[in-house]
Amino acid sequence: MNSSLSRRTLIKRAAGSAVLAGVGMPAIVSGQTDAIRIGHLTPLTGFLGPLVMGVKLAADEINDSGGVMGRKIELVMEDSVNPQTASAKAERLIERDKVAMIIGEISSASGLAIGQVANRLKTVFINTGCNSDALRGASCNPYMFHIEGANSMYVIAVGQYLLRENLVRGKKWYSLTADYAFGHDLLRVAKKFMESNGGQFAADELVPTDATDFSPYLLKVRQARPDLVVSN
Template identity: 30%
Template sequence: MQFKKLSVALAACAAIAAQAQVSDDVVKIGVLNDLSGIYSDLSGQGSVTAARLAIEEMGGKVLGKPVELVFADHQNKPDVAANLARGWFDQGKVDMVTDFPTASTALAVMEIAKQKNRIVMPSSGLATAILGEKCNALTAQWTTNTYALAAGTARALVKEGKKSWYFITADYTFGHSLEKDATEVINADGGKVVGSSRHPFPGGDFSSFLLKAQASGADVIALANAGNDTVNAIKQANEYGITRKQVVAPLLTYISDVHSIGLEKAQGMYLSEAFYWDFDERSRAWSKKFFEKQKRMPTAAQAGVYSATLSYLKAVQAAGTDEAKAVMAQLRKMTIDDAVIRHGKLREDGALVHDMLLLQVKSPSESKVPWDYYKVKTVLKGADVYPAISPACQVAK
């Protein structure tokens, strides 16, 4: 009897010790994104909803401690993002931050998080610099990156005989990264880039850039931009009749963009994505829950916030602590397989390598229900589309 009492007491002490490993008696997650500007449609409040769904799935607790969610608008400005994150880490005791449309905001917060021993999990900050010269051991680029996006779409079009390319590129970190990565894939596959134009971020009037691209005679006019910039460029290309003679290829297109453009103008476009709501039963079941709260289907960026938040909380549970290095070590041990990410493994450089989708936009007659926008052309294996580990990443050596 004494032995049983001792065993029970020791078990209770062990449970208390495990709970004591949660800093400040709460696990706090931050969603930092664009709540009011050019990228609010693809991330914004929908990403907050996605994070809440992940927390609810975990029962609102981990290791017996409550999980709290905070969110803020970084206005797509690195200095604003850095100041918000510093306050979150120092006063708010936030343990992990996710989302980050605009890679420059992710890069700014990554540096502060490294100093404060906190985790950053970009869902929509996609520049490969996050995996290269700016990589660190506490960052996981969760949903995808510019190279993987370019590899799927560019290879598909080059294989179809679309060999010459002209870029219209947003003049900031993300746009430069997308053009650079796509160019590497195009050249490797036997295509060539015949010219490029840089447009201000955010853009409005794309007429001069489109006319230069049209005059180049390129088979493909590649859009290395995102959000409303992509939507406006495609709409204006249709107005000029460009899409009847040349292929307009947006290298980052979210389902929210196609919704804004409309199938009449977007039909036939190829794109690569990390997630599509109508891919299979698992993706449909989760997206239904999202739709009930948000009244629209999730973008890949929003779905990525859900997966990042859920995986982070599962890693905290398995590690028995929310200490950043221990949680990252646990994430690297895990195979990520949920309603969003399939067959995912987190590399040393912070890339979550997983299967992607090559999609083609349906015609209006092919679409049978609301948000039925894509045909899945093929599943792209992560090993085939993700970049090799960069020599510039010191933590991966």
């Protein structure tokens, strides 16, 4: 992907493409006469909360430049909190708020729940942050699109560099991984890569997302004496 292509540009293009795709997005063409209403689901609080500013900036930028085909974008924003809440709010956004599409999410577990609702109600869901491979594989559906890379893409890309630097085969890694769905899936992919390339994990630690004191982990790393420390 071109590094100069910003996330705001991606969101803008995604919205524009949806408007133009009259057959695939009849809700935009025939169901709305004024603003294009887009549902945005993602955690609005907690450690992921600040990321929501990006979509607000994108909507403002699009509207300030004339909107999409002359129509303004109206964001209907909801806090996804967890998969159960994400599922209920996705259904409400579609059936009550009549959004043309849903964008957003960071949590892969919540993204899966939203994708299932979108598929059932035949509404496009553009995932902007979920990395789990499952969303591109077994759990993918015709109404789910992704502008974010999958965990396996990141692991293979970084892994190829580490292979060239002789930091995989015969080496021991120590991983510190965020303890939620994304981290679990990323660790699974990383372990698979190591096993297939002659490396091993000295240990792997699941770190709570609200952790502020890392001294216990650093002590364990020092005692394990790994060749490489990986922070997922």
